[in-house]
Amino acid sequence: MGEIGGNDYNYAFEEGKNPEEIREFVPLVVHTISSAINELIELGAVTFLVPGNLPIGCSPAYLTYFQGSDKGEYDPLTGCLTWLNQFSEYHNELLQQELDQIRELHPHVNIIYADYYNIAMRFYHFPDQFGFTKTIVACCGRGVPYNYSSSMACGDPPLRTSCDDPSSYVSWDGVHFTEATYRWISKAVLKELFTIPYINSLCLPLTVNNKFISS
Template sequence: MAFCSSFLSLKLPFIKLFLLLATVRGGVGQSYTSVFSFGDSLADTGNTFFINKSCQCLFPPYGETYFQHPTGRCSDGLLVIDFIAESLGLPFLQPYLGINNRSNATSIQEGVNFAVVGATALDVAFFEERGIYNVATNYSLRVQLDWFKQILPSLCNTSSKCNDMFERSVFVMGEIGGNDYNYPFFLLRSIQEIRTFVPLVIQAIASAIKELIDLGAVTLMVPGNLPIGCSAAYLTYYETADKEEYDSETGCLTWLNKFSEYHNDQLQKELTRIQALHPRTNIIYADYYNAAMRFYRSPTQFGFIGGTHTACCGGGGPYNYNASAECGSNPLVRACDDPSQYVSWDGMHLTEAAYRLIAEAIIPQNVTAGYSYYYTSK
């Protein structure tokens, strides 16, 4: 959820597992031939390159693990959306703005990514009305949805073709909403005020989902928010000597994680309501929060011997995060030798290793390994 100056549950009792990958590899039912992604820096695969040339994610050492060069992804390598596409046998998603800026764009039939670093669910006017002026971009969820509508004629030109495409597509709605809270939290606005944003953020996400359903979408994945109380940036901004503020098991800030849980709980309730109105639609809740909490609770079990809260790439401090010396924005800021040993890449975003574990947790083929975080409220 980078700002380019950054990062950014409770299960309902009647949720059942939706075997998405089984339909692809097990030969059961429908196969998926495309993925369309919306969101922020947790999902952006390069749109920021065409928006903000100074974004830190466009400079080394970003991308060093997988691509060996920056790609606009705010990590050392792949993101969850990359692993989702890979698991479906599809190529990495092309950024929408990259397609528009290439005269000989390759096929978009297998998917397009509309996510933008720093994006919010709500429009920038909402924040400005409340005196919050640090919002880095106005490429909100509404703008991203409009982009999808603009490209739709290039994807299908008849009702039957569009229906077939939609039936064989997975729409990944986020992660989105984290920056709606990050911007005011990093201005140290009160949690009481920020809690009032949650229903509006959920409403914006729900509105986009319903609009896609009206267009014909059949399968939608909606990720929840990560545990922000565990991020190096939040731990730095809200560092306190009061030990009661921290979870004794994980070292995370309890009150911030409860906020993430509140957002996720409200999101799931809304998804359940939408699902009841659209029984022929598969609405999937991807539980990023609990998938991530596994390695905050047991880091060495997952190979994170470098720590869960210390950033691999940062400018110093207790958590190796310094807003004045961020990874990529200062050539003197170096990355650790082995990012795979760290959960946090730059204090705001996770490493490829952490994203891989989240992806494995939400992909149903791994249910047999004991992971069960990929749900539909159907």
């Protein structure tokens, strides 16, 4: 399953909707994910990897949208907006509850939750361990302090160049991660304890390119 719901939240926040109103979307988004899984089960699918939401409060795009927030709303260790990360955690909590219900209804199906949130938070708390020097600044973009502007996307003239070393950045364009970040996420999902249940505890016909996920 893909990261269903991300754009629903992105557009709503970008349009300036009230956060409490957007919070009411979460059960609807989670229900949509559940409906898609159940439909695929009826078609014969037996294994699902369902990702949780990422910590959007650390995204350069969101940090730019809400630039000027009260100082107390930022995590002093990471620079991320705490209330936005709490929104992601709320989504993930409801999603995991829904997945538990699907598991009860379909015990023969492998429903694997990928904890993208806690995987990604390591990059902001311990960037040196992953080779990152810039965590909340985009590699390709324009604008201070997060190098992001909603009016000028990466790749549009004149933004056809990026930072010298994208592998040292968590964020590529303020919205998406760099290739290095996605590599670390893949490694965590496939080889570490960031899935429920632990992915290596299941008998899955999984072929992994070890070169891709090696550090």
